[in-house]
Amino acid sequence: MRVKRTQGAIAALVTASALTLGACGGDSIKNADQPAGGKDCGEMNMAVNPWVGYEADAHVVGYLAQTRLGCTVNYKNLDEQVSWKGFGSGSVDVVIENWGHPELQKKYMSDQGGDGTAVDAGLTGNDGIIGWYVPPWLAEKYPDITDWKNLNKYADMFKTSESGDLGTLYDGDPGFVTNDEALVKNLDLDFKVVYAGSENALIQDFRNAQQNKTPMIGYFYEPQWFLSEVPLVKVDLPKYTEGCDADPEKVACDYPPYPLNKVVSSSFADSGSPAYDLVKAFKWTNDDQNLVAKYIAEDQMDPDDAAKKWIDANPDKVDAWLKAAGVSS
Incomplete structure (x- = not known):
């Protein structure tokens, strides 16, 4: 959601979303079963940024990490800028849906001139x-x-x-x-x-x-x-062209397309945890995300129940992710 970013319920929807996020924020869920012959997954600190599409991503990956890799997953409700700060301290391992943020890349990614505490973990498959x-x-x-x-x-x-x-x-x-x-x-x-x-x-x-x-x-x-x-x-704004938004004070063009990606801490990437391989392999479509987000926001399902419902209905995609993490179906 992005620079600053994108994304509304007053009455019942606000209450439902607040309960949903409140329920997952700061929680640790552990599954005692380790994958046969697999590496110890350890802990994964997952930032949860404040829009339901992100929450859908986070809980699909987190549910699999808990139930199939034996991880302890800690969900942390944070905004985008605070999430990136946590890479260096170890309080955040994963930002599962990143909307660009060149200013944060320059600060935290070594290939962008930053301190090297964050690394790219590939595209989510979602087009923002x-x-x-x-x-x-x-x-x-x-x-x-x-x-x-x-x-x-x-x-x-x-x-x-x-x-x-x-x-x-x-x-x-x-x-x-x-x-x-x-x-x-x-x-x-x-x-x-x-x-x-x-x-x-x-x-x-x-x-x-x-x-x-x-x-x-x-x-x-x-x-x-x-x-x-x-x-x-x-609404049609002036057409985006490369560099037209380079100066935030002088922007007079539409937003660029955002191929959404995953960002992780360097220490998590180097940890050897199969959860990192799962995060890297995770890739789905806008329709996939929208369906899980609808389960959470409109149908008011618990985020893990929503994740399980989608996972059970999409074994081929899920098996491919797990295979990359060293787990056979």
Whole structure:
């Protein structure tokens, strides 16, 4: 989710998500069974960043590490920047879904000039997209609203008590990757960025906007299970070209595509734990992630139960990951 990044529930959804994350944060779950002939897995400290797609990744990998590799998995609810700080101290071993973050790479990865406490562990298979979105009813009623050049014409429609005389552009968690304040300024848009505060709040705001036919424009992203419930429509910003976002203060282009990757601590990579091999092998699709995220957020399943349901239904993918970790099916 990214620089700062992407991702909404007030009422029941907020409560459900808070309970879900609260239940996994800081917990240690150990399975006593070690893989036959395998190496001792030891502990794996898994950061859980604050969006449900990440949570889906984390618990699928974590559940397999617990039940098939015999690891003790410690889930830690942290934002993106804090997660990377934990690589050097040993408090974090794995960031299972990274949205770019060149500033963190330069600080912590040796091949980027950093201190060498973090290393890349390969792609997740997920393609990340960040942008501005409107509810479907709004795009249907005002088709030209999906071109950024026309947004000022509609700015008054988006006024709220939080934005005064300007239109409100909603962002999610302040820790998400976002260029939105710079974009509003550099594109001379009559809008003010207002933070909804969380992925759940942003989702609920979009849900309400569609149900009640109220105007809303906001930051959002894919992969994201909610888009199967409300197919938000992306606004066309000036086309992204390589380097157009090099200066965060001067950004005036759309977000780049984000091939999402995994990042681990150097000490974890060198530990010999089969959990590292599992993390490296883990790769799935946006549809895979969205399904597990839906189980957690919409169906309100326990994250480990959601992971098990997907794992049981996808033996071929799971067996390939486990084989890389030295475990036969």
